Amino acid sequence: MRFVDEFREPELIxxxxxxxxxxxxxxxxxxxxxxxxxxxxxxxxxxxxDILPENIELIHGPGCPVCVLPMGRIDDGLSIAQNPDVIFxxxxxxxxxxxxxxxxxxxxxxxxxVRIVYSPSDALKLARxxxxxxxxxxxxxxxxxxxxxxxxxxxxxxxxxHNFSVFCNHVTIIPAIRAIxxxxxxxxxxxxGPGHVSTVIGCRPYEWIAQDQDKPIVVSGFxxxxxxxxxxxxxxxxxxxxxxxxxxxxxxxxWEGNRAALRAMAEVFQLRPYFEWRxxxxxxxxxxxxxxxxxxxxxxxxxxxxxxxxxxxxxAQCGEVLKGVLKPHQCKLFGRECTPEHPVxxxxxxxxxxxxxxxxxxxxxxxxxxxxxxxx
Amino acid sequence: xxxxxxxxxSRKLVEGLFAPLLFGSTPGPLGDSAHIDINGSTVxxxxxxxxxxxLRFPGxxxxxxxxxxxxxxxxxxxxxxxxVVVTFVLxxxxxxxxxxxxxxxxxxxxxxxxxxxxxxxTKVVEHxxxxxxxxxxxxxGRLLHGVTIDPSSVRxxxxxxxxxPIGDHGITILLARGxxxxxxxxxxxxxxxxxxxxxxVHAAGPGVRWMxxxxxxxxxxxxxxxxxxxxxxMVLFEDQIPVRDTVRGACELxxxxxxxxxxxxxxxxxxxxxxxxxxxxxxxLAPGGGEAQVIGEVREQPAGTVxxxxxxxxxxxxxxxxxxxLPRIC
Numbered sequence: 001m002r003f004v005d006e007f008r009e010p011e012l013i014x015x016x017x018x019x020x021x022x023x024x025x026x027x028x029x030x031x032x033x034x035x036x037x038x039x040x041x042x043x044x045x046x047x048x049x050d051i052l053p054e055n056i057e058l059i060h061g062p063g064c065p066v067c068v069l070p071m072g073r074i075d076d077g078l079s080i081a082q083n084p085d086v087i088f089x090x091x092x093x094x095x096x097x098x099x100x101x102x103x104x105x106x107x108x109x110x111x112x113x114v115r116i117v118y119s120p121s122d123a124l125k126l127a128r129x130x131x132x133x134x135x136x137x138x139x140x141x142x143x144x145x146x147x148x149x150x151x152x153x154x155x156x157x158x159x160x161x162h163n164f165s166v167f168c169n170h171v172t173i174i175p176a177i178r179a180i181x182x183x184x185x186x187x188x189x190x191x192x193g194p195g196h197v198s199t200v201i202g203c204r205p206y207e208w209i210a211q212d213q214d215k216p217i218v219v220s221g222f223x224x225x226x227x228x229x230x231x232x233x234x235x236x237x238x239x240x241x242x243x244x245x246x247x248x249x250x251x252x253x254x255w256e257g258n259r260a261a262l263r264a265m266a267e268v269f270q271l272r273p274y275f276e277w278r279x280x281x282x283x284x285x286x287x288x289x290x291x292x293x294x295x296x297x298x299x300x301x302x303x304x305x306x307x308x309x310x311x312x313x314x315x316a317q318c319g320e321v322l323k324g325v326l327k328p329h330q331c332k333l334f335g336r337e338c339t340p341e342h343p344v345x346x347x348x349x350x351x352x353x354x355x356x357x358x359x360x361x362x363x364x365x366x367x368x369x370x371x372x373x374x375x376x
Numbered sequence: 377x378x379x380x381x382x383x384x385x386s387r388k389l390v391e392g393l394f395a396p397l398l399f400g401s402t403p404g405p406l407g408d409s410a411h412i413d414i415n416g417s418t419v420x421x422x423x424x425x426x427x428x429x430x431l432r433f434p435g436x437x438x439x440x441x442x443x444x445x446x447x448x449x450x451x452x453x454x455x456x457x458x459x460v461v462v463t464f465v466l467x468x469x470x471x472x473x474x475x476x477x478x479x480x481x482x483x484x485x486x487x488x489x490x491x492x493x494x495x496x497x498t499k500v501v502e503h504x505x506x507x508x509x510x511x512x513x514x515x516x517g518r519l520l521h522g523v524t525i526d527p528s529s530v531r532x533x534x535x536x537x538x539x540x541p542i543g544d545h546g547i548t549i550l551l552a553r554g555x556x557x558x559x560x561x562x563x564x565x566x567x568x569x570x571x572x573x574x575x576x577v578h579a580a581g582p583g584v585r586w587m588x589x590x591x592x593x594x595x596x597x598x599x600x601x602x603x604x605x606x607x608x609x610m611v612l613f614e615d616q617i618p619v620r621d622t623v624r625g626a627c628e629l630x631x632x633x634x635x636x637x638x639x640x641x642x643x644x645x646x647x648x649x650x651x652x653x654x655x656x657x658x659x660x661l662a663p664g665g666g667e668a669q670v671i672g673e674v675r676e677q678p679a680g681t682v683x684x685x686x687x688x689x690x691x692x693x694x695x696x697x698x699x700x701x702l703p704r705i706c
Contacts, residue, residue, distance in 0.1 A: 001621050004628060013688035041631075047690025092630075092702035118556045118703060145705065224688060340695075341384060352704070361692040 007223030036194035037064030037352030044361035059324030060354030147261035175286035202257025420455035435563030439481030446515035455517035522581035546637035565641035579658030583651025612672035631704025
């Protein structure tokens, strides 16, 4: 399959892994954070930890939009959809995320009209097909998905479709990285930069990480070879005592980003003064809401929203895991009270969350007695 | 809803409620059919319900799925289906031609599989109380000679065989629902696997330890059940697992794992190593068996677990599916 197989070529992978081992040496430990949940998922799915030397530690970052969404927001969205005239539409990612009264899928089983959509424009299509109903799109995601929400709202406005609204939970990646770097217990050497977010925002917004914080960052693709090559690029910078922004994912990410997408976002959204991130707390100017021109399509303005705040159970150590201070399995609840079937904390919810990824792909491997080197 | 999706929740429901209350306190491993002794001769019996949406999809429909699914459950438990009884639950207002088409599909599938439809029942529920039609079947079969299916007979070193490409059915259904705006040239793999099972038993019967048709929950769920039942590790070689490019592509796009996608015309088998070549050779020559492969082997570790290894040296645990597979977007 094109665009996949060439980035999973065993020979190239083993050459790149060899280069990583050579660069990493054995004299020091490297802590690299992959910001994006897609990278976390890829690391576990492709078993990259088996390939990397032990002194390269990958720390899972905050870039999983489902994981950082506070439970109160889910409750708020679902409370609007208690109205029998409202259809609740969201990506598949959201469907198993628990609110206090259960996930959207559980609400669906109890009779709520919940639909899985593949894109916001599919939600708008639902509104056209169901003129007697109101379709509320529960929007999540970083700058990756925000432009498609923006374009859908522009189309709704242009076509005068008024039985459609957006419950906006879009967040922005830069303030989250800043919050991680500001955290006093954080020790990181470099960043594997988000791939899909950067297709929209480009590479310039990361320059402060290199200049002010003296940390290398390489924007990376999601295939095994992409990620290994990005690690090579980071190690070369670290060895040469450099700190700059580099783009490994050039086949997709333009340095300046996607101007049309950024224009659409500017047309529709404005920054919220602050927004709560699950595990990280309130971060100022870190999320988007609809601006006044689109107030008529803003579910938070059209409907009564309870504004529920739900605190995570104290025993859950999501914040520490999210910041890379603890490994998933070091949390007291991991694998016991908190599992993918019954997630307590946010990171166990999405398969991109570091706890779910670790649970699904990794933790039993750690307990394995025999080496796997003999596998053909 | 997850309790019906074939994965972890389904197993919990069966092990936690049905088995202790209905079959006694300590049920053994749960197979695809029960074997019952009647006056000294043993018969296999199985039951299944079909609630697929849409009713018709590229490559098949609920009527023939109901027959093939029942024949297959018997086949992988080492039995040849002899007779099937059928119950229809119909939603009031279902157009007659829709029902007729499914009854015809059922009759044809039964003829093709060489099984008799021996009886049935019909219930009609109010409009809105069911989704068009549901079908429940019960099948009875005679045991095939020369094979015993028993997860506890699985040994370290045994080979894991797969009859052909996985994921065709599940992805076809996902696309046929029309919610994803994706199109692909793909058909469900629904078919009777009995001819291939008979080929396997004929060629390698004494070496066949276990078989299963990986329907809902996919190959990963079936192999996790086996791993748990026999306490051994199932190690799969990713590049040996047959998956069509279309299915791979759809899975890449939607963030799904082909090992979690449902199949309706494939089976997995564990065969002792000395019979593995004979098994693959025989299957490859049989109609519809050309893509059969050894996809992995049984190891002592990781005990009770399915591990997938890649050509480039990585590996990952593949768990049972939790709930239905959902597309991942953001």
